[in-house]
């Protein structure tokens with residue numbers, strides 16, 4: 001049977017499919033009722049305080065210059081400026097093979113890069129023993145760090161990945177032999193110096209307006225929670241003087257009055273597993289006190305400590321506590337797996353990703369991609385030469401479409417949530433370690449504090465989609481959010 005070429009994807013898009021996602025929505029992996037949540041906890045960096053992209057460029061520039069000045073790397077690296085939007089969160093770096101890769105669970109993604117250039121799929125397969133498989137013992141481990149692979153998970157790691165790519169690019173394009181393991185360690189140390197030497201804290205506190213994105217929503221969220229009788233706490237790894245300046249800027253001089261407990265330099269993720277490190281109190285000058293801590297008092301600042309002591313002193317246990325953080329491992333994994341608090345992930349990339357999903361170009365590409373996949377699946381039984389020729393054309397078109405839709409998110413690595421057709425490793429971890437996720441905590445302002453988030457029921461591979469998801473609010477966020485906006 002001769003298959004006909006179909007070229008009318010426009011008619012396949014469901015009416016109103018574009019612009020249905022609202023970047024201010026909160027998405028649920030598990031059912032969460034805010035009615036049951038009495039205590040709200042927060043991380044600070046990239047949770048209460050969101051930073052502008054200027055910070056990435058400054059971290060990159062300083063670390064690059066440090067690499068040249070202190071580790072004596074070639075001066076030629078200096079000519080590489082920061083490349084915004086090159087890297088993406090959740091990517092893996094193969095320390096020995098110097099690939100940056102967004103691989104899914106134990107399966108290498110087909111979008112890999114060496115230096116600043118993409119690596120052809122056949123070459124990636126060749127590097128991993130002829131398959132897309134990465135053995136578990138080479139993988140990145142529970143907190144994203146393995147002997148051969150590192151997963152970059154925090155927002156600060158974007159400049160680190162870019163510097164690694166740039167330095168590799170310099171050596172490879174100039175045909176200079178180098179040890180990639182040394183390079184990985186040196187770049188990691190150069191980035192670490194930006195943090196350890198306090199550069200970042202200094203830049204931000206000297207120009208809060210330049211680096212901190214609008215603080216007004218943060219103040220509004222805290223105010224709303226407190227006015228409705230909720231208890232609030234802060235657990236951050238940052239030092240008090242830094243947090244204090246940012247919070248005064250965003251929330252006001254009286255910011256401490258919003259919180260029932262404030263823990264700084266907590267050393268997460270160890271904070272969640274350590275049983276011995278006691279809390280220490282800081283006085284109003286930020287100096288450490290020697291007294292034993294028998295209670296956590298409102299308005300006081302505490303340093304270090306551990307979660308077991310925190311639970312003993314506060315009694316804040318289980319699902320009445322909801323903790324928000326941006327780092328899936330350091331902030332959320334232990335809380336979800338070991339301690340039973342509810343968790344909320346802050347994923348600022350949702351703003352860009354939902355913007356792309358809402359474009360007509362994406363809707364068209366994805367609809368046609370799915371239609372082609374369905375056609376291929378059904379029509380593959382036709383083995384005559386003419387039909388096989390059409391099938392080959394469809395396969396080629398499907399590959400091209402896949403690249404086009406991927407490039408809309410990020411030309412090198414695509415969406416942080418999907419690699420080809422499957423969820424990325426980042427996505428799987430996000431689903432496992434967070435009950436809800438959102439672009440910023442300001443999304444909370446769209447919902448009543450007795451609201452229940454229901455996860456969308458997506459059919460498993462063996463299930464038939466027997467329900468009309470289009471009728472549920474989980475799919476149609478926009479009209480529902482418009483109604484919720486009245487609460488503001």
Ligand SMILES: [Mg+2]
Nearest residue numbers: 043045046326
């Ligand atoms: Mg953070």
